[in-house]
Amino acid sequence: MIKHKDLSIVISGEAGQGIQSIESMITIFAKKAFFHVFATKEYMSRVRGGCNSTSIRISPTSVMAGVDRIDILVPLTPEAIPHLKDRIGDSTIILGEKSLIGEDRMIDLPFTAIAVEAGGAIYSNTVAVGALCALLKIDRAACEPGIREFFAQKSGDVQAANVDAFNRGYERGLSLRQDIAIDIAADPDVAGKIMLTGADAVALGAIAGGCNYVCAYPMSPGTTVFTALAEYSKRFDIIVEQVEDEIGVANMALGAWYAGARALVSTSGGGFALMSEAVSLSGGIETPLVVHIGQRPGPATGLPTRTEQGDLNLAIHAGHGDFLKVLLAPGDLEEGFELSRAAFDIADRYQSPVFILTDQYFVDSYYATRTFKVPEAPLENKVVATAADYRRYVLGSPDGISPRGIPGMGDGIVCVDSDEHDEGGYITENREMRVAMVAKRLAKIEAVKKDAIQPTLYGDARYSTLLVGWGSVKMPIIEALAAIDQPGIAYLHFPWVYPLPESAAGYMAAASTRVAVEGNATGQFADLVEFETGLRFDHRILKSDGYQYTVEELADKISALL
Amino acid sequence: MTENVFDFNKKIDIAWCPGCGDFAIRKALLSALQELGLERKNLVMVSGIGQAAKMPQYINSSFFNGLHGRALPVATAIKAVAPNLTVIAEGGDGDMYGEGGNHFLHAARRNPDLTLFVHENMVYGLTKGQAAPTSRLGMRTPVQVSGVISEPLNPVALAIAMNVGFVARTFSGDIEGTKEIMKRAILHEGFALVDIFQPCVSFNKGNGFQWFKDNTYKLESDYKADDRARAFARALEETPFPLGVLYESDQRRPFEELLFAYREDKTPLRERKPDMELLRTVIREKA
Numbered sequence: 114m115i116k117h118k119d120l121s122i123v124i125s126g127e128a129g130q131g132i133q134s135i136e137s138m139i140t141i142f143a144k145k146a147f148f149h150v151f152a153t154k155e156y157m158s159r160v161r162g163g164c165n166s167t168s169i170r171i172s173p174t175s176v177m178a179g180v181d182r183i184d185i186l187v188p189l190t191p192e193a194i195p196h197l198k199d200r201i202g203d204s205t206i207i208l209g210e211k212s213l214i215g216e217d218r219m220i221d222l223p224f225t226a227i228a229v230e231a232g233g234a235i236y237s238n239t240v241a242v243g244a245l246c247a248l249l250k251i252d253r254a255a256c257e258p259g260i261r262e263f264f265a266q267k268s269g270d271v272q273a274a275n276v277d278a279f280n281r282g283y284e285r286g287l288s289l290r291q292d293i294a295i296d297i298a299a300d301p302d303v304a305g306k307i308m309l310t311g312a313d314a315v316a317l318g319a320i321a322g323g324c325n326y327v328c329a330y331p332m333s334p335g336t337t338v339f340t341a342l343a344e345y346s347k348r349f350d351i352i353v354e355q356v357e358d359e360i361g362v363a364n365m366a367l368g369a370w371y372a373g374a375r376a377l378v379s380t381s382g383g384g385f386a387l388m389s390e391a392v393s394l395s396g397g398i399e400t401p402l403v404v405h406i407g408q409r410p411g412p413a414t415g416l417p418t419r420t421e422q423g424d425l426n427l428a429i430h431a432g433h434g435d436f437l438k439v440l441l442a443p444g445d446l447e448e449g450f451e452l453s454r455a456a457f458d459i460a461d462r463y464q465s466p467v468f469i470l471t472d473q474y475f476v477d478s479y480y481a482t483r484t485f486k487v488p489e490a491p492l493e494n495k496v497v498a499t500a501a502d503y504r505r506y507v508l509g510s511p512d513g514i515s516p517r518g519i520p521g522m523g524d525g526i527v528c529v530d531s532d533e534h535d536e537g538g539y540i541t542e543n544r545e546m547r548v549a550m551v552a553k554r555l556a557k558i559e560a561v562k563k564d565a566i567q568p569t570l571y572g573d574a575r576y577s578t579l580l581v582g583w584g585s586v587k588m589p590i591i592e593a594l595a596a597i598d599q600p601g602i603a604y605l606h607f608p609w610v611y612p613l614p615e616s617a618a619g620y621m622a623a624a625s626t627r628v629a630v631e632g633n634a635t636g637q638f639a640d641l642v643e644f645e646t647g648l649r650f651d652h653r654i655l656k657s658d659g660y661q662y663t664v665e666e667l668a669d670k671i672s673a674l675l
Numbered sequence: 676m677t678e679n680v681f682d683f684n685k686k687i688d689i690a691w692c693p694g695c696g697d698f699a700i701r702k703a704l705l706s707a708l709q710e711l712g713l714e715r716k717n718l719v720m721v722s723g724i725g726q727a728a729k730m731p732q733y734i735n736s737s738f739f740n741g742l743h744g745r746a747l748p749v750a751t752a753i754k755a756v757a758p759n760l761t762v763i764a765e766g767g768d769g770d771m772y773g774e775g776g777n778h779f780l781h782a783a784r785r786n787p788d789l790t791l792f793v794h795e796n797m798v799y800g801l802t803k804g805q806a807a808p809t810s811r812l813g814m815r816t817p818v819q820v821s822g823v824i825s826e827p828l829n830p831v832a833l834a835i836a837m838n839v840g841f842v843a844r845t846f847s848g849d850i851e852g853t854k855e856i857m858k859r860a861i862l863h864e865g866f867a868l869v870d871i872f873q874p875c876v877s878f879n880k881g882n883g884f885q886w887f888k889d890n891t892y893k894l895e896s897d898y899k900a901d902d903r904a905r906a907f908a909r910a911l912e913e914t915p916f917p918l919g920v921l922y923e924s925d926q927r928r929p930f931e932e933l934l935f936a937y938r939e940d941k942t943p944l945r946e947r948k949p950d951m952e953l954l955r956t957v958i959r960e961k962a
Contacts, residue, residue, distance in 0.1 A: 307961035317958060323949050325936075326756065345957070350936045350947055352755055356748060357781040364745040368721070368752030371739055372760070373945030376752070394742055485958050491949040519945065520719045520737035520753070521760050530732070530740040531724070540690075540732055540740075 119149075119172030120297055121182050122245065125197055126189030129161040131238040134263070135187070136167040138242045142259055143171050144308050144481055146251040147299035151176040151480040155660060158333075158417040164196040171249060173298040177445055177480050177588040181663040185248075185293070187241055188214050206293055208244070220292060227281045236278035243282025248295050253283050307484050311585075312337035312476035314446040315405055315469060317485065318453025319377050320349055323492045324403075326369040326376035328354045328362050330384055333417050334407040334473040338379040359384040363391030363402065370401045371529060373496060373519040375457050379405040382424040383414065389431045392466050396436025396554065398529040399506070399515070401460035401467070405453075408472040410659050419659030420473035422584055422632035428468050429611050429641070437463055437557040440611035441566075442470040444587025448608050449475070450485045452566075454492070459564065461495050463557050464517055470610070472632065474661035475585040499525030504537045508549050513556030558612065565614040572603035578675065579624035580604040581650070583638050586630050586662060593667035599675065610638060618646040628674060630654045632661065680715045681708045681735050689733055691726060696847035696873030696884075700794060701733055703850045704765075707857035708734070718761045721750040723775060725801050727767035727794035727873075744774025747782040747791070751930065754787045757943045758931045761861065762789040768809045769799050772828050776808070779830075782866055783837035788929035790860045790867045793830065794847075796875040797882045804878035814881055832910040834868045835903060835922050841867035842906065842922040846887050847874070849918070856920060865929045872916070894919035 122139070124132050132154075140150045149172040156165035168183075170176045183205045188194060191214050194201070201207070207219035222244055224237035231240070239260065246256055260279050261272045309317075315338050319327075327346075329339040343353045352374070356362040362378050369376035380388065385406050395402040406428060410421035428440055439459050443449040453469055460467040499518035503525025507515040515536075520527045528538030533550060535541045570576075572594050578601060582590055590604045605620050607613075621627060621642065629639030629650045634657040639650050654670050656662060678684070682705055691697045708718065720731035724743035731738030741749050746764040754762045764771075771779055771793045782791070797814070799805040805818045809830070813822040834842045841863040845853040853871060860867035872891065874884045892915045900906060906922035931937055936944055 305962065307958060309961045313961075317954065320949060320954055321951070325944055325947070325949070326752070328752075347935055348953060348957070349950065350940070350944065352934055352936050352944060354755075357777050360745065361748040361778050361781070364741060365748035365752045367741070368739065368749030369756050371749070372719075372753040372756035373943075374752070374756040390742055391745075398739075398741070484962070487951055487955045487958065489951065491951055494945075519757075521717050521757055522945075524716060526716065526735070526737040528731075528738050528740075530738070531742055532740070538738075540729075 117182070117184065119170055119176060120295060121180050121184045122169045122171065122187070123166055123183045123185070123197065123200070124187045124189070125164060125166035125193035127162050127192070128156065128159055128165055130189045132165060132167050132189065135238050135241055136169060138259070138263055139169060139245055140308070142246055142251050142256050143249060144303060145255060145259065146249070147301055147303040148172065148249070148297060149175050149300060149303055149481050150308065151178070151478070153179045153474065153478040153661070156418050164190060164192040166193070166197060171297055173300055175481070177482070178592045179589070179661060179663050181665045187245070191215060208293070220289065222285060222289070224282070227285060228278050231278035231281055232274040236274055239275045239278040240282035243279040244286035244289070247283045247286025248290060248293055249297070250295070253280070303481055305484065306481040308479060308481045309446065310337070310477060310479040311443070311446060311449050311471055312341050314449030315443070315453045315471060315476070316341035316345065318450040319457065320345060321450065321487055322454040322457030323375045323494070324377045324457060325350060326352045326366070326374040327379070328356050328365050328376065329379045330356055330359045330362050332381045332384045334409055334476050335380040335384065335405060337407065337476040338405050342377065359387035360390065363388035363404070364394070366402055367391055367395055367400050371519065373494070373522065375461070375494070377403050377405060379407065381407050381409050382411050382427055385424065385427065385431070392438070393432030393434055393436070394531055395466040396432055396434060396438070397531050399464040400529060401464055403456045403460050403467050403469070405469045405471065407476050408470060410657065416659045418473065420632065420661055421657055421659065422472055422586070423634070423637070423657065424470065425610065425633070425637040425641070428470060435551070436554045437465040437561055438611065439463070439465065439467045439561060439609070440470060441467065441608060442584035442610050443475065443608060444584055444606055446480070446482045447485065452608055455566070458492050459561070461492070463561055464514065465557060470584060472585050496522065499523030499527065501525055503527070505529060506534060506536045506538060506550070506553070508536055508553060511556065512560035513553040514560070562612065562615060565612065566609035567614050567616045568605050568607045568620065570603050570605050570620065573600050574603065576601055576603035576624060578602045578626040578628065579620065580628045580630050580671065581639070581642060582630040583607040583610045586632055589662040589664055589667050590630055592664045593671055596664060596668045597672055602675070607638070611641065613641060613645040617642060618648065621646050621648040626651050626674070628652045628654060628671070630667070632656050679705050679709045681705050681718070683735050687733060690729055692877045694876040695726070696796065696875070697727060697730070697794060699847040699850050700792070700853065700871055700873060701730060703853040703857055704730070704734065704792070707854045707861065711858055711861060713761055717759065718763070719753055721746045721753065721762060721764045723766045723770040725767040725770045727765060728770050730765045744770055744778065746770070747775060747778040750789050751782060751785060751787045754789050755931050755934060756945050758788070758937070759943055763792065763861065764789055765792040766794070767800070768793055768795045768797065768807045772808045772830055780837065783834060783839045785930040786840065786866045786927050788864050788866070788931060790863070791869070792857065793868065793870050794873045795830070795870050796873045796879055798875050798879035800875050800878055811882065829910065830868065830870045831921055832907060835907045835910050838903070838927065839868055839922070840865040840924045840927050841920070842910070843868070843920040844870045844872065844916065844918050846872045846891055846918055848884060848887065852918070859920065863923070864925065865927055890914045891916045891918050894921070
């Protein structure tokens with residue numbers, strides 16, 4: 114009997130063994146059966162071999178974070194057992210091919226032998242899906258069209274063989290129900306929910322923000338958003354271009370914005386490092402730029418397929434000179450959609466670079482969530498039709514913003530120059546003009562504060578202990594607090610991380626114990642908060658092993674401080 | 676002569692050295708733009724950094740004078756977003772073939788309908804006299820004190836190798852000839868390269884006006900530019916270098932035309948509105 118209210122299933126195998134297809138089918142069928150679903154994966158930087166795993170939670174209530182605990186482990190390779198040894202407990206049920214895996218305690222389920230009956234060993238993953246669906250008491254008949262749809266690209270024979278494999282697996286699963294009793298209630302509310310990855314949420318948010326040009330150089334995990342937008346490009350008229358290098362990427366995006374498009378760049382820390390010159394150019398010529406940075410552990414190539422929140426300082430300090438940069442960091446899928454949309458609005462309004470910071474964990478994880486609110490009207494481009502005497506950098510506005518024209522729209526000309534320039538965009542070394550242009554750019558840093566998204570407090574509003582975090586640590590922290598279930602603790606979440614919203618200081622001052630929680634080695638955001646508020650953190654919970662916090666891990670670390 | 680809308684109706688402060696070949700190139704460009712009858716508001720000049728890259732400052736049109744080496748990715752995007760604009764990228768040999776070398780290769784692959792004018796003076800001017808990628812072997816500079824030991828880059832041969840549809844070389848001393856080739860390059864549908872020999876009076880004494888006179892010749896009047904292999908062979912000729920249109924072909928379709936977004940709908944991308952109803956549908960499909 115599984116004693117937890119939700120079920121944690123882990124599937125582990127080599128790259129190329131098809132973990133992903135098992136995960137996809139299980140999560141799709143479980144959600145269709147009105148279970149709440151969460152899935153996250155960890156994988157090595159290799160195309161074949163190694164040992165990877167995917168963790169799935171099936172729950173009667175909403176779940177948006179991963180757990181350490183494994184209730185059912187399905188190993189596809191003997192390596193899975195040592196790979197997951199820290200997570201396998203006494204109560205973990207190991208289900209799979211005993212002859213292959215060789216664990217005495219495991220419940221034997223000969224996927225391959227059953228698959229051969231259905232037509233070949235290639236169908237063994239579908240056998241596993243059938244067995245798990247039976248254990249979850251998912252209606253068998255409801256799954257059949259789903260199986261066919263999943264293999265829609267394949268021939269009718271292959272689809273039929275997969276349905277057969279599923280049914281055979283399902284039969285075997287039924288016979289195991291006595292050994293593995295699972296009783297999870299379905300929730301009808303799941304019906305209205307959507308299920309998608311963080312990368313997909315960011316991509317859809319970009320479309321809502323009017324994104325019609327995306328360019329990138331492939332780099333994990335930033336590629337996920339690039340790929341997602343490429344998939345939507347035909348339906349939404351988005352120009353997609355893979356550029357020769359990241360320097361070209363960011364400069365190309367500025368050209369697109371200058372000409373009137375809304376361009377997105379997607380990359381990771383190492384690629385973003387190459388874009389610094391264009392970030393500075395964006396600030397200098399006051400041309401918008403939106404960059405999605407999917408963070409992964411550095412320095413250098415680091416751990417290419419794993420997660421970290423280590424690029425905050427890089428992003429804050431990117432680009433020489435003084436100018437406005439805005440950093441947004443979604444902590445859940447809704448924030449992924451809304452901040453991505455907002456990034457285009459802010460970039461357009463302030464004619465400045467805006468960065469969306471996610472990480473491998475965020476872009477790859479997915480779960481059932483409330484549907485996104487799509488505004489009735491698209492965002493209006495804040496560009497003006499130019500008059501014959503138009504000048505791009507007219508001075509005098511208190512917020513430093515001068516109306517942005519685009520070439521060919523109106524009678525005027527639009528001149529932008531990376532050199533210091535006068536109001537018309539022409540190179541100048543006039544000292545008064547330099548001072549005025551610096552002031553114009555700095556005024557935007559001040560002006561953006563009124564539009565900053567303020568942090569959100571979760572937990573006890575009359576807290577004495579305040580946890581502070583940003584980005585993808587949000588949901589693990591919130592579930593850990595629920596698990597700890599003690600009064601006097603709250604979590605302050607920053608979707609807008611830079612420039613730091615002014616309300617941060619008040620929240621910090623109200624706490625007697627302040628704890629920073631983030632996924633990097635030093636506490637980069639904690640440093641920023643301390644610098645801006647003048648208030649110190651008492652503790653920093655940090656992590657840089659390439660993995661996201663699990664709920665139990667955070668609950669233990671937080672409890673130890675109480 | 677009628678007033679040129681691309682020139683300024685006031686005296687402008689030009690940063691080039693007296694006697695610089697850039698003045699002649701500017702004169703050729705202004706005439707080419709006027710004779711083509713382009714609308715001023717529909718021209719965008721794009722450049723990077725260097726003396727040649729200051730050209731947009733001295734042409735009365737829209738411009739994007741960005742960073743060193745980066746004109747081509749910027750220009751490619753402008754043309755893709757607004758195919759109705761005429762886009763000209765201009766810069767020096769260091770800007771386009773050195774810092775921007777990778778972008779040059781990939782612009783040649785993409786074939787956007789834009790024109791690239793490169794001032795080739797075989798030296799770095801703005802940084803005061805170091806070797807350019809096109810500097811001749813043995814040229815001594817304050818950095819290459821024992822002389823240049825790297826093979827000079829051959830931009831026209833490289834462009835023909837990359838199947839660029841319009842490849843020409845001219846000499847700034849021939850303003851009329853340069854202007855005519857500029858006009859043809861601008862009219863060419865696709866990526867067009869005009870490499871313009873130009874003396875640097877301040878930093879390249881070895882390759883001055885007379886040197887270019889002595890080491891160039893015009894392609895024969897009956898030269899046919901439509902054969903790529905022949906054009907490549909001629910592009911390899913050095914001292915004397917052939918001047919004129921080496922290669923011209925309309926076989927490749929421009930980048931913008933091939934983009935999916937323009938296959939059926941020719942409306943410039945920037946004039947389209949995002950379809951929010953479709954977005955709602957796509958999100959609903961995630962249920």
